Amino acid sequence: MNKKIELFGFILALLVVVSLPAQVQLEKESKYDFKVEQKVECTEVKSQDRTGTCWSFATSSFLESEMIRKGKGTHDLSEMFVVRNIYRDKAKNYVLRQGKANFSQGSLSHDLIRVAKRHGIVPESVYSGKLEGAEKHNHSEMEAVLKGMLDGVLKMKNLSPKWPIAFDCVVDTYLGEAKDEFTYNGKKYTPKTFVDEMDINPDDYVSITSYTHHPFYEPFILEIPDNYSNGSFYNVPMDEMESIVDNAIKNGFSVAWDGDVSEKGFSAKEGMAVLPKDAKREDLFVNPGEELKVTQQLRQETFESYATTDDHLMHLTGVAKDKKGTKYFLIKNSWGEVSDFKGYLHMSEAYFELKTVAVMVHKDAIPVSIAKKLAL
Numbered sequence: 001m002n003k004k005i006e007l008f009g010f011i012l013a014l015l016v017v018v019s020l021p022a023q024v025q026l027e028k029e030s031k032y033d034f035k036v037e038q039k040v041e042c043t044e045v046k047s048q049d050r051t052g053t054c055w056s057f058a059t060s061s062f063l064e065s066e067m068i069r070k071g072k073g074t075h076d077l078s079e080m081f082v083v084r085n086i087y088r089d090k091a092k093n094y095v096l097r098q099g100k101a102n103f104s105q106g107s108l109s110h111d112l113i114r115v116a117k118r119h120g121i122v123p124e125s126v127y128s129g130k131l132e133g134a135e136k137h138n139h140s141e142m143e144a145v146l147k148g149m150l151d152g153v154l155k156m157k158n159l160s161p162k163w164p165i166a167f168d169c170v171v172d173t174y175l176g177e178a179k180d181e182f183t184y185n186g187k188k189y190t191p192k193t194f195v196d197e198m199d200i201n202p203d204d205y206v207s208i209t210s211y212t213h214h215p216f217y218e219p220f221i222l223e224i225p226d227n228y229s230n231g232s233f234y235n236v237p238m239d240e241m242e243s244i245v246d247n248a249i250k251n252g253f254s255v256a257w258d259g260d261v262s263e264k265g266f267s268a269k270e271g272m273a274v275l276p277k278d279a280k281r282e283d284l285f286v287n288p289g290e291e292l293k294v295t296q297q298l299r300q301e302t303f304e305s306y307a308t309t310d311d312h313l314m315h316l317t318g319v320a321k322d323k324k325g326t327k328y329f330l331i332k333n334s335w336g337e338v339s340d341f342k343g344y345l346h347m348s349e350a351y352f353e354l355k356t357v358a359v360m361v362h363k364d365a366i367p368v369s370i371a372k373k374l375a376l
Helices: 009-015 054-069 079-096 109-118 140-154 163-175 191-197 238-250 296-304 349-355 368-373
Strands: 035-039 182-184 187-189 205-209 219-221 232-235 255-259 312-321 327-332 344-348 356-362
Touching: 054 079, 054 109, 054 255, 054 312, 054 356, 079 109, 079 140, 079 163, 109 205, 109 356, 140 163, 187 191, 205 238, 238 255, 238 312, 238 349, 238 356, 238 368, 296 349, 312 344, 327 349, 344 349, 349 356
Parallel strands: 205 232
Antiparallel strands: 035 312, 182 187, 205 356, 219 232, 255 312, 255 356, 312 327, 327 344
16 A cells, blocks of 8 residues: 555544553443454554555564464564565566556555565564664655666666665665574574464465456456555455455454545544445444445446545454444554554444455465355
8 A cells, every 4th residue: 555645644643642541442432332242362553654564564463463373472573574575576576667567665465475485574673674763664765765766777778787786775774684594582583484483374365355347256466556466366246255354253363454544434533434325424433324335336336436446454353343233343553553442443344345455364264165166
């Protein structure tokens, strides 16, 4: 993801009170009286600050929950170790395609999984991506410098093998150098052996979407700008995509969520994402009301008209209900501990059905009947 709402998400944290009482819990009654019914264990909320790297924060959090689920304990993964590798990969892709490709801060969940497979992952304590004295992430200048450098390289008639080395030097200048080996909890690792130690098999994770311009139950390359690596997504009907998420949470798996957060009914400050039938309602975040009836056709129409766009990635960790018994998905965001829900929000079924672009899950989280249709 790499939209304005991403790059300036940190501003939201400055506009709300973040020093909330310690006793505030996810179960605290809001104006909707939300009650959490199921929750997958996960790590604490973090902030992507002034970057468009929600994809790395969401998917790192997803893998952290996977480590907990697998009995590997609680660990804080480095988002920026993955980001630096994706910058390098994007640069190569951008140059080879002669500038006819996406080079930005945004990517998708499968890109982090691909880095884990090719390069490994490391703990945050080993690589923070912050130079000494820096308290927050800010990639605005770095992105501009890297993009300008690549565009300058493309003006050359004959490229030398030196530009990738120079590119790496710029990344190191802004994010710091990464080590080939490190010691963590008294044991030596490489990034790839750390993946093995944490029992993360990249081949276990699959991306799921639901659109009718491709056949159901077959994989296809989803046509969104941040899918620069041409990642493949399994295509299922809308109700089955939701069934996959329900089954995952029920069985202790969490979900990496990718979708649109540009709607009026989305508010990190209020900790809610709703899709009202009456878009002019002024009490969206005060009282539960009738929501839009979402169909497969409407999903397709909003995708093809750009009304639903690939804005943001978050970590789906549970299920809650409001005072009327309406189901919501519990979402862990990466904009810091905003709202009474300390960085979490409640996404209604209608919002999920229309505004979810894709999800990533462990393949064992998929119901057997659907997995058979996908030949998984």
